[in-house]
Amino acid sequence: MNARPSPYQITAFTYVAREKSFSRAAARLDVTQSSVTQHVAKLERQMGTQLFIRRRGGLELTRAGAELFSVTDRLATMEQLVHEKISDYGALTDGHIRLIANAPRPAMPIIAHYGALYPKVQIDFTLYDWTTSMELLMERKVDIAIVTEPEDSDSLFIRELRRTRYKAHMRSDHPLASHKEISLRDMQNDTLILPEDGSLTQKVAAQKIREQDLSFPRIIRTTTFPMVKEAILHGLGIGILLENSLFPSEKLAAVPIREMTEEYRDCVTIPADKRDLKLIRSFMDVAVDARAEQVF
Template sequence: MKVSSPQITAFTEVFRQRSVSEAAAALGVTQSAVTQQLAKLEQRIGSALFVRYRSGLQPTKVAQELFALTDRIDVIEKLVAEKISAYSSLSDGHLSIIANAPRPAMPIIARFKVRYPGVKVTFTLLNWTITMQRLEARDVDIAIVTEPNDIAGTFKSELTRTRLVAMLRSEHSLASRKNLTLAELANEVMILPEEGSLTQRELLRASSLVGVRFSNVIQATTYPVMKEAVLHGLGIGIFLEDSVFPSSEIVSKPVVELDTRFATYVVTTKDKTDLRLVRAFIDESLD
């Protein structure tokens, strides 16, 4: 049984969407058509490609390895289509974007949509660890991420440099201070992102140098969740400066020991930089 182009197309889109119905909508076909093509491919391979959970489809190891190849096929097909159709107006198409913080991603997306209103943009906010995983799996067109790992075959362009700051409610007893120290923060409830994140790693590095330990920690998933926790008075959060939209109820304060500047990049795979939509977004990010 030969693997057909429709099977590869259906699999690739289901992998991206994590949903048969959403893949069918993106491809402009019925759900049953996608299901049939996926079943034929699984029969040909002799292994399941997805595990079904209530939250959606999760790819198996086989699917992850296969997608690394089929995504390259998809890129080549898009390049051919662009050459044939002279896709110069950028009046149609789809771009998938992920980021580990709302800013600077959202302002760039806003500018891009003004210039190219016909392009569908899917934007997902993830923690730093999952952002890197999806980028390495080629499971996205563009990632906007702070201090990404070096991944072979990727292109990155620096957007901004920023530092970590403490964010707290404006009525907090420390809110009037010009800056704070880790020793002062050690006595507070701290709101931090997931273990292994850039923020966690830098905070642990700096605190170990001055002999400070944080024993009262609330761990959140993303910066918006952390911001909500601060707004509700749960504690003090450590954020990348300007990573979330400002609020009159929150103030940010420099932390003496956290003076390192970190770079945020727009990142994609090198082959995708030839796609006009991806190139247009990169150009917009550099304006």
């Protein structure tokens, strides 16, 4: 009969999987890196399989590792909840949040607001396309995501922050910038600028273009929303983006699109069992307050 893995092995593995690094996991656990490495190595021997693959950008979970992490991360969350319930918790002074979003706003104003209130809490923030954001959430590789129209799932807790619609973004000196409304057909002579494959924006825009039986001979697909903004500011064309998804600029104009009047929800989305964690609750509260104060 195989020996049961020790709690130390499970904890070490879970933190390495979260941090994608043995050294960062050791720092989070306040133990030596060799201790973490040994615990994970013992766990791999017990399971008879490799749990991590070393890549240039960090560690990557194998299939077996990903399946194990989906369970151990829930266990670590429950242990943290128990600790918070029985401990005499004072002010929130430190911690670590893994946060992603599919657009710079409203995420960045909320992060700024949160940082002012909790300056010692570390936030790792990265932009991903919509598809990748949902995958990372479902795989429990992040704590919080601020995404547009997240997929409904019993494993996720979703809180709406605002509703927004798509507009045509262009330089303020563009001939169409002074119009109160334009159609997709009005934009056909321009280069269309869209975010990368996997983005909600690209899916919605492609569907609307098909519905109108239109074609755009020139389309530029960029890697991130900031790159879309830079392309627009450099006069490369017109971008289709959700209103207020970029930091306001006097050099940019956003014009309503006649065929794209639907509203979309920007939401804070978290794994449901992490909802009651103190760090997560604190961020959620700040996001809701920011919504009420209309800081984004």
